[in-house]
Amino acid sequence: MNDTIDLMMRHRSIRQFTDEPVSEDHVQQAVAAGQMASTSAAIQSYCVIRVQDMERRKTLVGLTGDQTKVARCGAFFVICGDVRRHRLIGQRDGMPYDTQCEAFLLAVVDATLFAQNMVLAFESMGYGICYIGGLRNNLADVSALLSMPEGLYPLFGLCVGRPAQDPMIRPRLPQQSVLFDDAYPDDDAMLAEIEAYDATMLDYFRQRGAGDRTWSVETASKFQQPRRVDIGPYYRRQGANLD
Amino acid sequence: MNDTIDLMMRHRSIRQFTDEPVSEDHVQQAVAAGQMASTSAAIQSYCVIRVQDMERRKTLVGLTGDQTKVARCGAFFVICGDVRRHRLIGQRDGMPYDTQCEAFLLAVVDATLFAQNMVLAFESMGYGICYIGGLRNNLADVSALLSMPEGLYPLFGLCVGRPAQDPMIRPRLPQQSVLFDDAYPDDDAMLAEIEAYDATMLDYFRQRGAGDRTWSVETASKFQQPRRVDIGPYYRRQGANLD
Numbered sequence: 001m002n003d004t005i006d007l008m009m010r011h012r013s014i015r016q017f018t019d020e021p022v023s024e025d026h027v028q029q030a031v032a033a034g035q036m037a038s039t040s041a042a043i044q045s046y047c048v049i050r051v052q053d054m055e056r057r058k059t060l061v062g063l064t065g066d067q068t069k070v071a072r073c074g075a076f077f078v079i080c081g082d083v084r085r086h087r088l089i090g091q092r093d094g095m096p097y098d099t100q101c102e103a104f105l106l107a108v109v110d111a112t113l114f115a116q117n118m119v120l121a122f123e124s125m126g127y128g129i130c131y132i133g134g135l136r137n138n139l140a141d142v143s144a145l146l147s148m149p150e151g152l153y154p155l156f157g158l159c160v161g162r163p164a165q166d167p168m169i170r171p172r173l174p175q176q177s178v179l180f181d182d183a184y185p186d187d188d189a190m191l192a193e194i195e196a197y198d199a200t201m202l203d204y205f206r207q208r209g210a211g212d213r214t215w216s217v218e219t220a221s222k223f224q225q226p227r228r229v230d231i232g233p234y235y236r237r238q239g240a241n242l243d
Numbered sequence: 244m245n246d247t248i249d250l251m252m253r254h255r256s257i258r259q260f261t262d263e264p265v266s267e268d269h270v271q272q273a274v275a276a277g278q279m280a281s282t283s284a285a286i287q288s289y290c291v292i293r294v295q296d297m298e299r300r301k302t303l304v305g306l307t308g309d310q311t312k313v314a315r316c317g318a319f320f321v322i323c324g325d326v327r328r329h330r331l332i333g334q335r336d337g338m339p340y341d342t343q344c345e346a347f348l349l350a351v352v353d354a355t356l357f358a359q360n361m362v363l364a365f366e367s368m369g370y371g372i373c374y375i376g377g378l379r380n381n382l383a384d385v386s387a388l389l390s391m392p393e394g395l396y397p398l399f400g401l402c403v404g405r406p407a408q409d410p411m412i413r414p415r416l417p418q419q420s421v422l423f424d425d426a427y428p429d430d431d432a433m434l435a436e437i438e439a440y441d442a443t444m445l446d447y448f449r450q451r452g453a454g455d456r457t458w459s460v461e462t463a464s465k466f467q468q469p470r471r472v473d474i475g476p477y478y479r480r481q482g483a484n485l486d
Contacts, residue, residue: 001272004247004367008276008360029244031422033251035415037359040376043462044416052424085420085437086466088430095463101475101485102379103466105351109398112355116280117251120363124247133283136345147426155352172278173287177328179274181295183390187331194328219286220338223329223346232344232486242344242485243475 007124012169014128015069017161022075026125030160034118039110045103046111047082048118049146050075056145063141064134064157074127074161078135078142079115081107083239084151099241104153111155122160132157139234150239168208171200250367255412257371258312260404265318269368273403277361282353288346289354290325291361292389293318299388306384307377307400317370317404321378321385322358324350326482327394342484347396354398365403375400382477393482411451414443 001009031048039045051057057071064070083103090097119129135142135157142154172178177185177193198214205213232242244252274291282288294300300314307313326346333340362372378385378400385397415421420428420436441457448456475485 002246002367004250005272005276005364007247008279008364011279011281013281027422028418029248031418033248035418035421036251036254036412038254038256038362038372038374040374041461041465042413042458043465044421047421047423047427049423049425049427056425083466084427085433086462088434089437089459089463090466092434093459093463095467097463097466098469100466100469100472102471105379105398105474106376108348108351109355112352113359116356116359117363119281120360121248121251124245129281131281131283133349136348149427152427155348169279170285175271175274175278178278178287178290179270180290180292182292182299184290184292184327184392184395190328191331191335194332215285216332216336218284219329220332220336220340222284222286223326223333223340223343224338226341226343228345229343231348232484241475 007120010169011123012167013130014161014163014165014167015130016163016165017069017073017128017159018164020074020162022127022160026122026127027075029125030118030121033121034114037113037117039113040106043086043106044110045081045083045086045107046114047080049078049080051078051146059145060142060157063138064132065137067132067134069130069159070132070157073159077158077160078146079111079155079158080148081111081153081155082151083107084149087151099239101241101243104235104240104242107153108155115158119158126162127160128163130159132159136228136231139231143238153235153238153240168204171204173197250363253412254366255410256373257404257406257408257410258373259406259408260312260316260371260402261407263317263405265370265403269365270318272368273361273364276364277357280356280360282356283349286329286349287353288324288326288329288350289357290323292321292323294321294389302388303385303400306381307375308380310375310377312373312402313375313400316402320401320403321389322354322398322401323391324354324396324398325394326350327392330394342482344484344486347478347483347485350396351398358401362401369405370403371406373402375402379471379474382474386481396478396481396483411447414447416440
């Protein structure tokens with residue numbers, strides 16, 4: 001195993017940070033590494049807004065579901081799909097911009113590839129990170145707070161900082177329930193894998209002192225009720241086509 | 244700069260490969276590294292189908308826009324968002340599964356984080372890679388070819404193999420047009436950055452012997468016409484809610 005794979009295998013999200021700030025040089029290195037990720041035909045349909053202003057950081061704590069780490073981490077970033085640049089060029093050069101579902105998907109994928117490189121760069125420099133999906137709790141407010149024009153699609157937040165905790169690594173699904181050859185497996189085979197994983201996760205939760213919980217129940221319960229139902233309408237207002 | 248950042252900074256897509264296959268051990272290491280990427284609340288809504296069967300690989304060449312590398316690379320993977328597992332658990336346990344735009348977005352982000360770790364793991368072992376967005380040219384056919392049930396969202400392909408070429412690294416947008424503090428910049432500032440980048444890319448294209456081209460024109464022309472207009476309807480048929 002080489003250093004890069006070893007780094008990835010040791011990943012766990014960090015939710016408590018020391019007071020040490022993230023240096024400007026490290027931010028620049030991480031963003032540069034992010035930019036070197038693949039991007040569909042070089043369109044680079046992403047950007048990142050670093051929230052430096054502490055008042056805005058505090059407001060974001062509330063907007064993301066009272067996640068105090070958003071204010072307490074060394075640096076907080078908002079990762080966005082960005083087709084604004086493409087639209088500006090089109091306007092300037094008299095070329096029409098056709099919104100299309102494909103363009104939205106490209107922006108989400110591009111932005112996520114960028115973010116994961118950034119994350120690994122930070123982790124390789126000894127920082128801990130936590131993605132903040134709670135950013136999507138209140139996208140309209142987030143976007144007003146950070147002056148996001150049409151063509152910007154804020155996707156998730158990212159806390160970065162020096163770790164002040166050392167949590168256990170969380171076991172993943174067995175590899176044979178994620179990697180398949182030539183065809184997706186049948187339902188019974190998949191359910192058997194999930195049962196084995198539930199047993200693993202029961203141990204994990206008990207070791208963490210989190211009681212008797214299984215992955216199945218935890219996961220299924222997340223999808224019983226509609227969540228964040230305004231994200232589709234919000235992205236459409238920002239100019240996305242999801243048809 | 245450490246080894247991981249150095250690896251990312253040297254990335255360029257590889258489109259020509261030697262005949263050397265990708266070893267089973269390396270595939271397992273890369274998928275394991277992929278699985279250690281962050282996943283929203285551990286839902287792990289992704290899977291990867293490796294296409295081993297050469298007849299299917301040849302069919303995929305046609306389906307992805309005559310990309311011969313899909314058959315010629317050492318290993319070809321299809322990265323999918325996967326909420327099938329979540330739906331199966333719900334069915335088994337009598338818990339309803341509420342399709343929601345949020346669930347689709349989570350699957351796309353989860354799958355992309357997974358894929359980028361996989362990619363970096365392969366690159367760290369000396370392989371070259373190329374993502375294949377052309378997979379979305381014919382999603383219905385791809386999904387029939389690889390027996391993808393409802394709940395699977397094929398997103399992009401991935402060619403992996405030993406590089407048989409050494410292409411130039413493609414310059415990215417200037418960092419100041421990707422990283423912002425507290426607010427998105429105004430249009431004039433952005434257009435000035437794009438003009439500087441166009442000059443850089445003109446040099447790059449000339450050095451590659453690709454003639455006089457700019458990023459602006461290349462990029463704007465991609466979004467003039469609707470592309471892959473059936474992906475929205477396809478993902479809906481697979482059970483996604485994009486409303």
